[in-house]
Amino acid sequence: MRDAVRPVSREEMESQRELAEQIRKRPDRPRTYHIITYGCQMNAHDSETLGGMLESMGMNKSLERDEADLILFNTCCIRDNAERRAMGNIIFTKEIKKKRPELLVGVCGCLAQQEGFAEKLRTRYPHVDFSFGTGEIYLLPQRLLSALEGRREDAFQRGEDSTLYEGLPVLRTSPFFAYLNVMYGCDNFCSYCIVPMVRGRERSRDLREIVKEAEALVKDGVKEIMLLGQNVNSYGTDLGKARFHDLLHALSDTGVKRLRFMTSNPKDLSDELIREMADNPAVCLQLHLPAQSGSDAVLKAMNRRYTRDWYLNRVRALREAIPEIGLTTDLIVAFPGETEEQFLETLSLVHEVRYDSAFTFIYSPRTGTAAAKLEGRIAPEVATDRIQRLIKAQDEITAEVLHSLIGQEALVLAEGTSKRDQKQLTGKTARGTACNFLGSADQIGQIVKVKITGQGSNTLKAIQI
Ligand code: 5AD
Numbered sequence: 001m002r003d004a005v006r007p008v009s010r011e012e013m014e015s016q017r018e019l020a021e022q023i024r025k026r027p028d029r030p031r032t033y034h035i036i037t038y039g040c041q042m043n044a045h046d047s048e049t050l051g052g053m054l055e056s057m058g059m060n061k062s063l064e065r066d067e068a069d070l071i072l073f074n075t076c077c078i079r080d081n082a083e084r085r086a087m088g089n090i091i092f093t094k095e096i097k098k099k100r101p102e103l104l105v106g107v108c109g110c111l112a113q114q115e116g117f118a119e120k121l122r123t124r125y126p127h128v129d130f131s132f133g134t135g136e137i138y139l140l141p142q143r144l145l146s147a148l149e150g151r152r153e154d155a156f157q158r159g160e161d162s163t164l165y166e167g168l169p170v171l172r173t174s175p176f177f178a179y180l181n182v183m184y185g186c187d188n189f190c191s192y193c194i195v196p197m198v199r200g201r202e203r204s205r206d207l208r209e210i211v212k213e214a215e216a217l218v219k220d221g222v223k224e225i226m227l228l229g230q231n232v233n234s235y236g237t238d239l240g241k242a243r244f245h246d247l248l249h250a251l252s253d254t255g256v257k258r259l260r261f262m263t264s265n266p267k268d269l270s271d272e273l274i275r276e277m278a279d280n281p282a283v284c285l286q287l288h289l290p291a292q293s294g295s296d297a298v299l300k301a302m303n304r305r306y307t308r309d310w311y312l313n314r315v316r317a318l319r320e321a322i323p324e325i326g327l328t329t330d331l332i333v334a335f336p337g338e339t340e341e342q343f344l345e346t347l348s349l350v351h352e353v354r355y356d357s358a359f360t361f362i363y364s365p366r367t368g369t370a371a372a373k374l375e376g377r378i379a380p381e382v383a384t385d386r387i388q389r390l391i392k393a394q395d396e397i398t399a400e401v402l403h404s405l406i407g408q409e410a411l412v413l414a415e416g417t418s419k420r421d422q423k424q425l426t427g428k429t430a431r432g433t434a435c436n437f438l439g440s441a442d443q444i445g446q447i448v449k450v451k452i453t454g455q456g457s458n459t460l461k462a463i464q465i
């Protein structure tokens, strides 16, 4: 067990609240803000927190980027395309600023957490006003105030990587669905992955804090909570107390109707967790279990620390305990040195597991990771061909899985009306599949019983029963 990371002190949080109050009273403060979010659910949730903090400083959300007084980019750097997209848009704000020099531009998130990035922004992009990393969200008031006061060095300061903070205001995007962080960071060091470098070491939140937050959410009308962590299965190992299955157990006592969680590393998927998932009625029949590859040699080079056999064994155990479970995954093709035979093993894994759906990626080298130094880069046309074959195989399986669900009953949390047809409600089944059915607006936020009658390419059609 490592020394647990101590949460940021109450005094520090209090002093940030005071700075927020100072900003709120300033006549030159921005009145409206617009946050642009890239990347995963962690970032989506961080943006909800950033929104909550900005509102507490007296600002209102602007739906239009070009009208906001403050534009904040919450960036991702998991693959080159995510990074390039963010940088392109950050650079473009220079044009908006030419017309509206009072505009403030901030950059946060995973790119901003990277070593040397804040310095690069400060020196090369004078139109950017402030920056802070993923571990420094609570410092937003300090960075913003520095920007308003023209203290550029302070506005781009870089602090600690592995902080843990509690009690920041959150502006949720949905009244009945909420994200809840259970842990931050990752210690796995998969050889392709930048996350440990930009989200810091693994640190679990105290179980009581998590339960307290969940209780408040339930009281507020939240029906479904998505627990977030880079590797939720190792929750608690740094604290040496409760583990993830204990946490799930404790959370079901809050009365929350639905619990989902991501992401699970297959190497840490314990029998206790599978049992808890099977026994706990609040836990949805869904698991995202990234395999990354079906080849033992590639898994080894990726430093995933499990084999194809181990993975398939976990899938078997899950399906034995929870026959109706919907599995989804992440897969990377064209890892350095991946041969056609090794790729075919990934393809055969997909056929063997029969996932509900899969996120497929072409390997993207990330500076600072072990794999970036590997030889054997795969030619782009080979990588594209592989990903296309993989997507085609998964699309066929998805269609077959959806087809097999027709005729079954399901419970759907009605999230809103369908974009195409206002009379159709849309939501997710416990298995995690999007489902559309005829309903009325007053049912939004309720869990509705339906019978599945048909399928689209990634969705189910149903009628209420
Ligand atoms: N290149 C391609 N895909 C990556 N992922 C993570 N790092 C990389 C990379 N360097 C994928 C993995 C992970 C998902 C979030 O992104 O599949 O599970």
Ligand code: SF4
Pocket (backbone or CB within 6 Å): 038, 039, 040, 041, 042, 043, 075, 076, 077, 078, 110, 194, 195, 198, 199
């Ligand atoms: Fe999420 Fe990783 Fe992208 Fe950060 S780098 S936003 S943790 S996917």
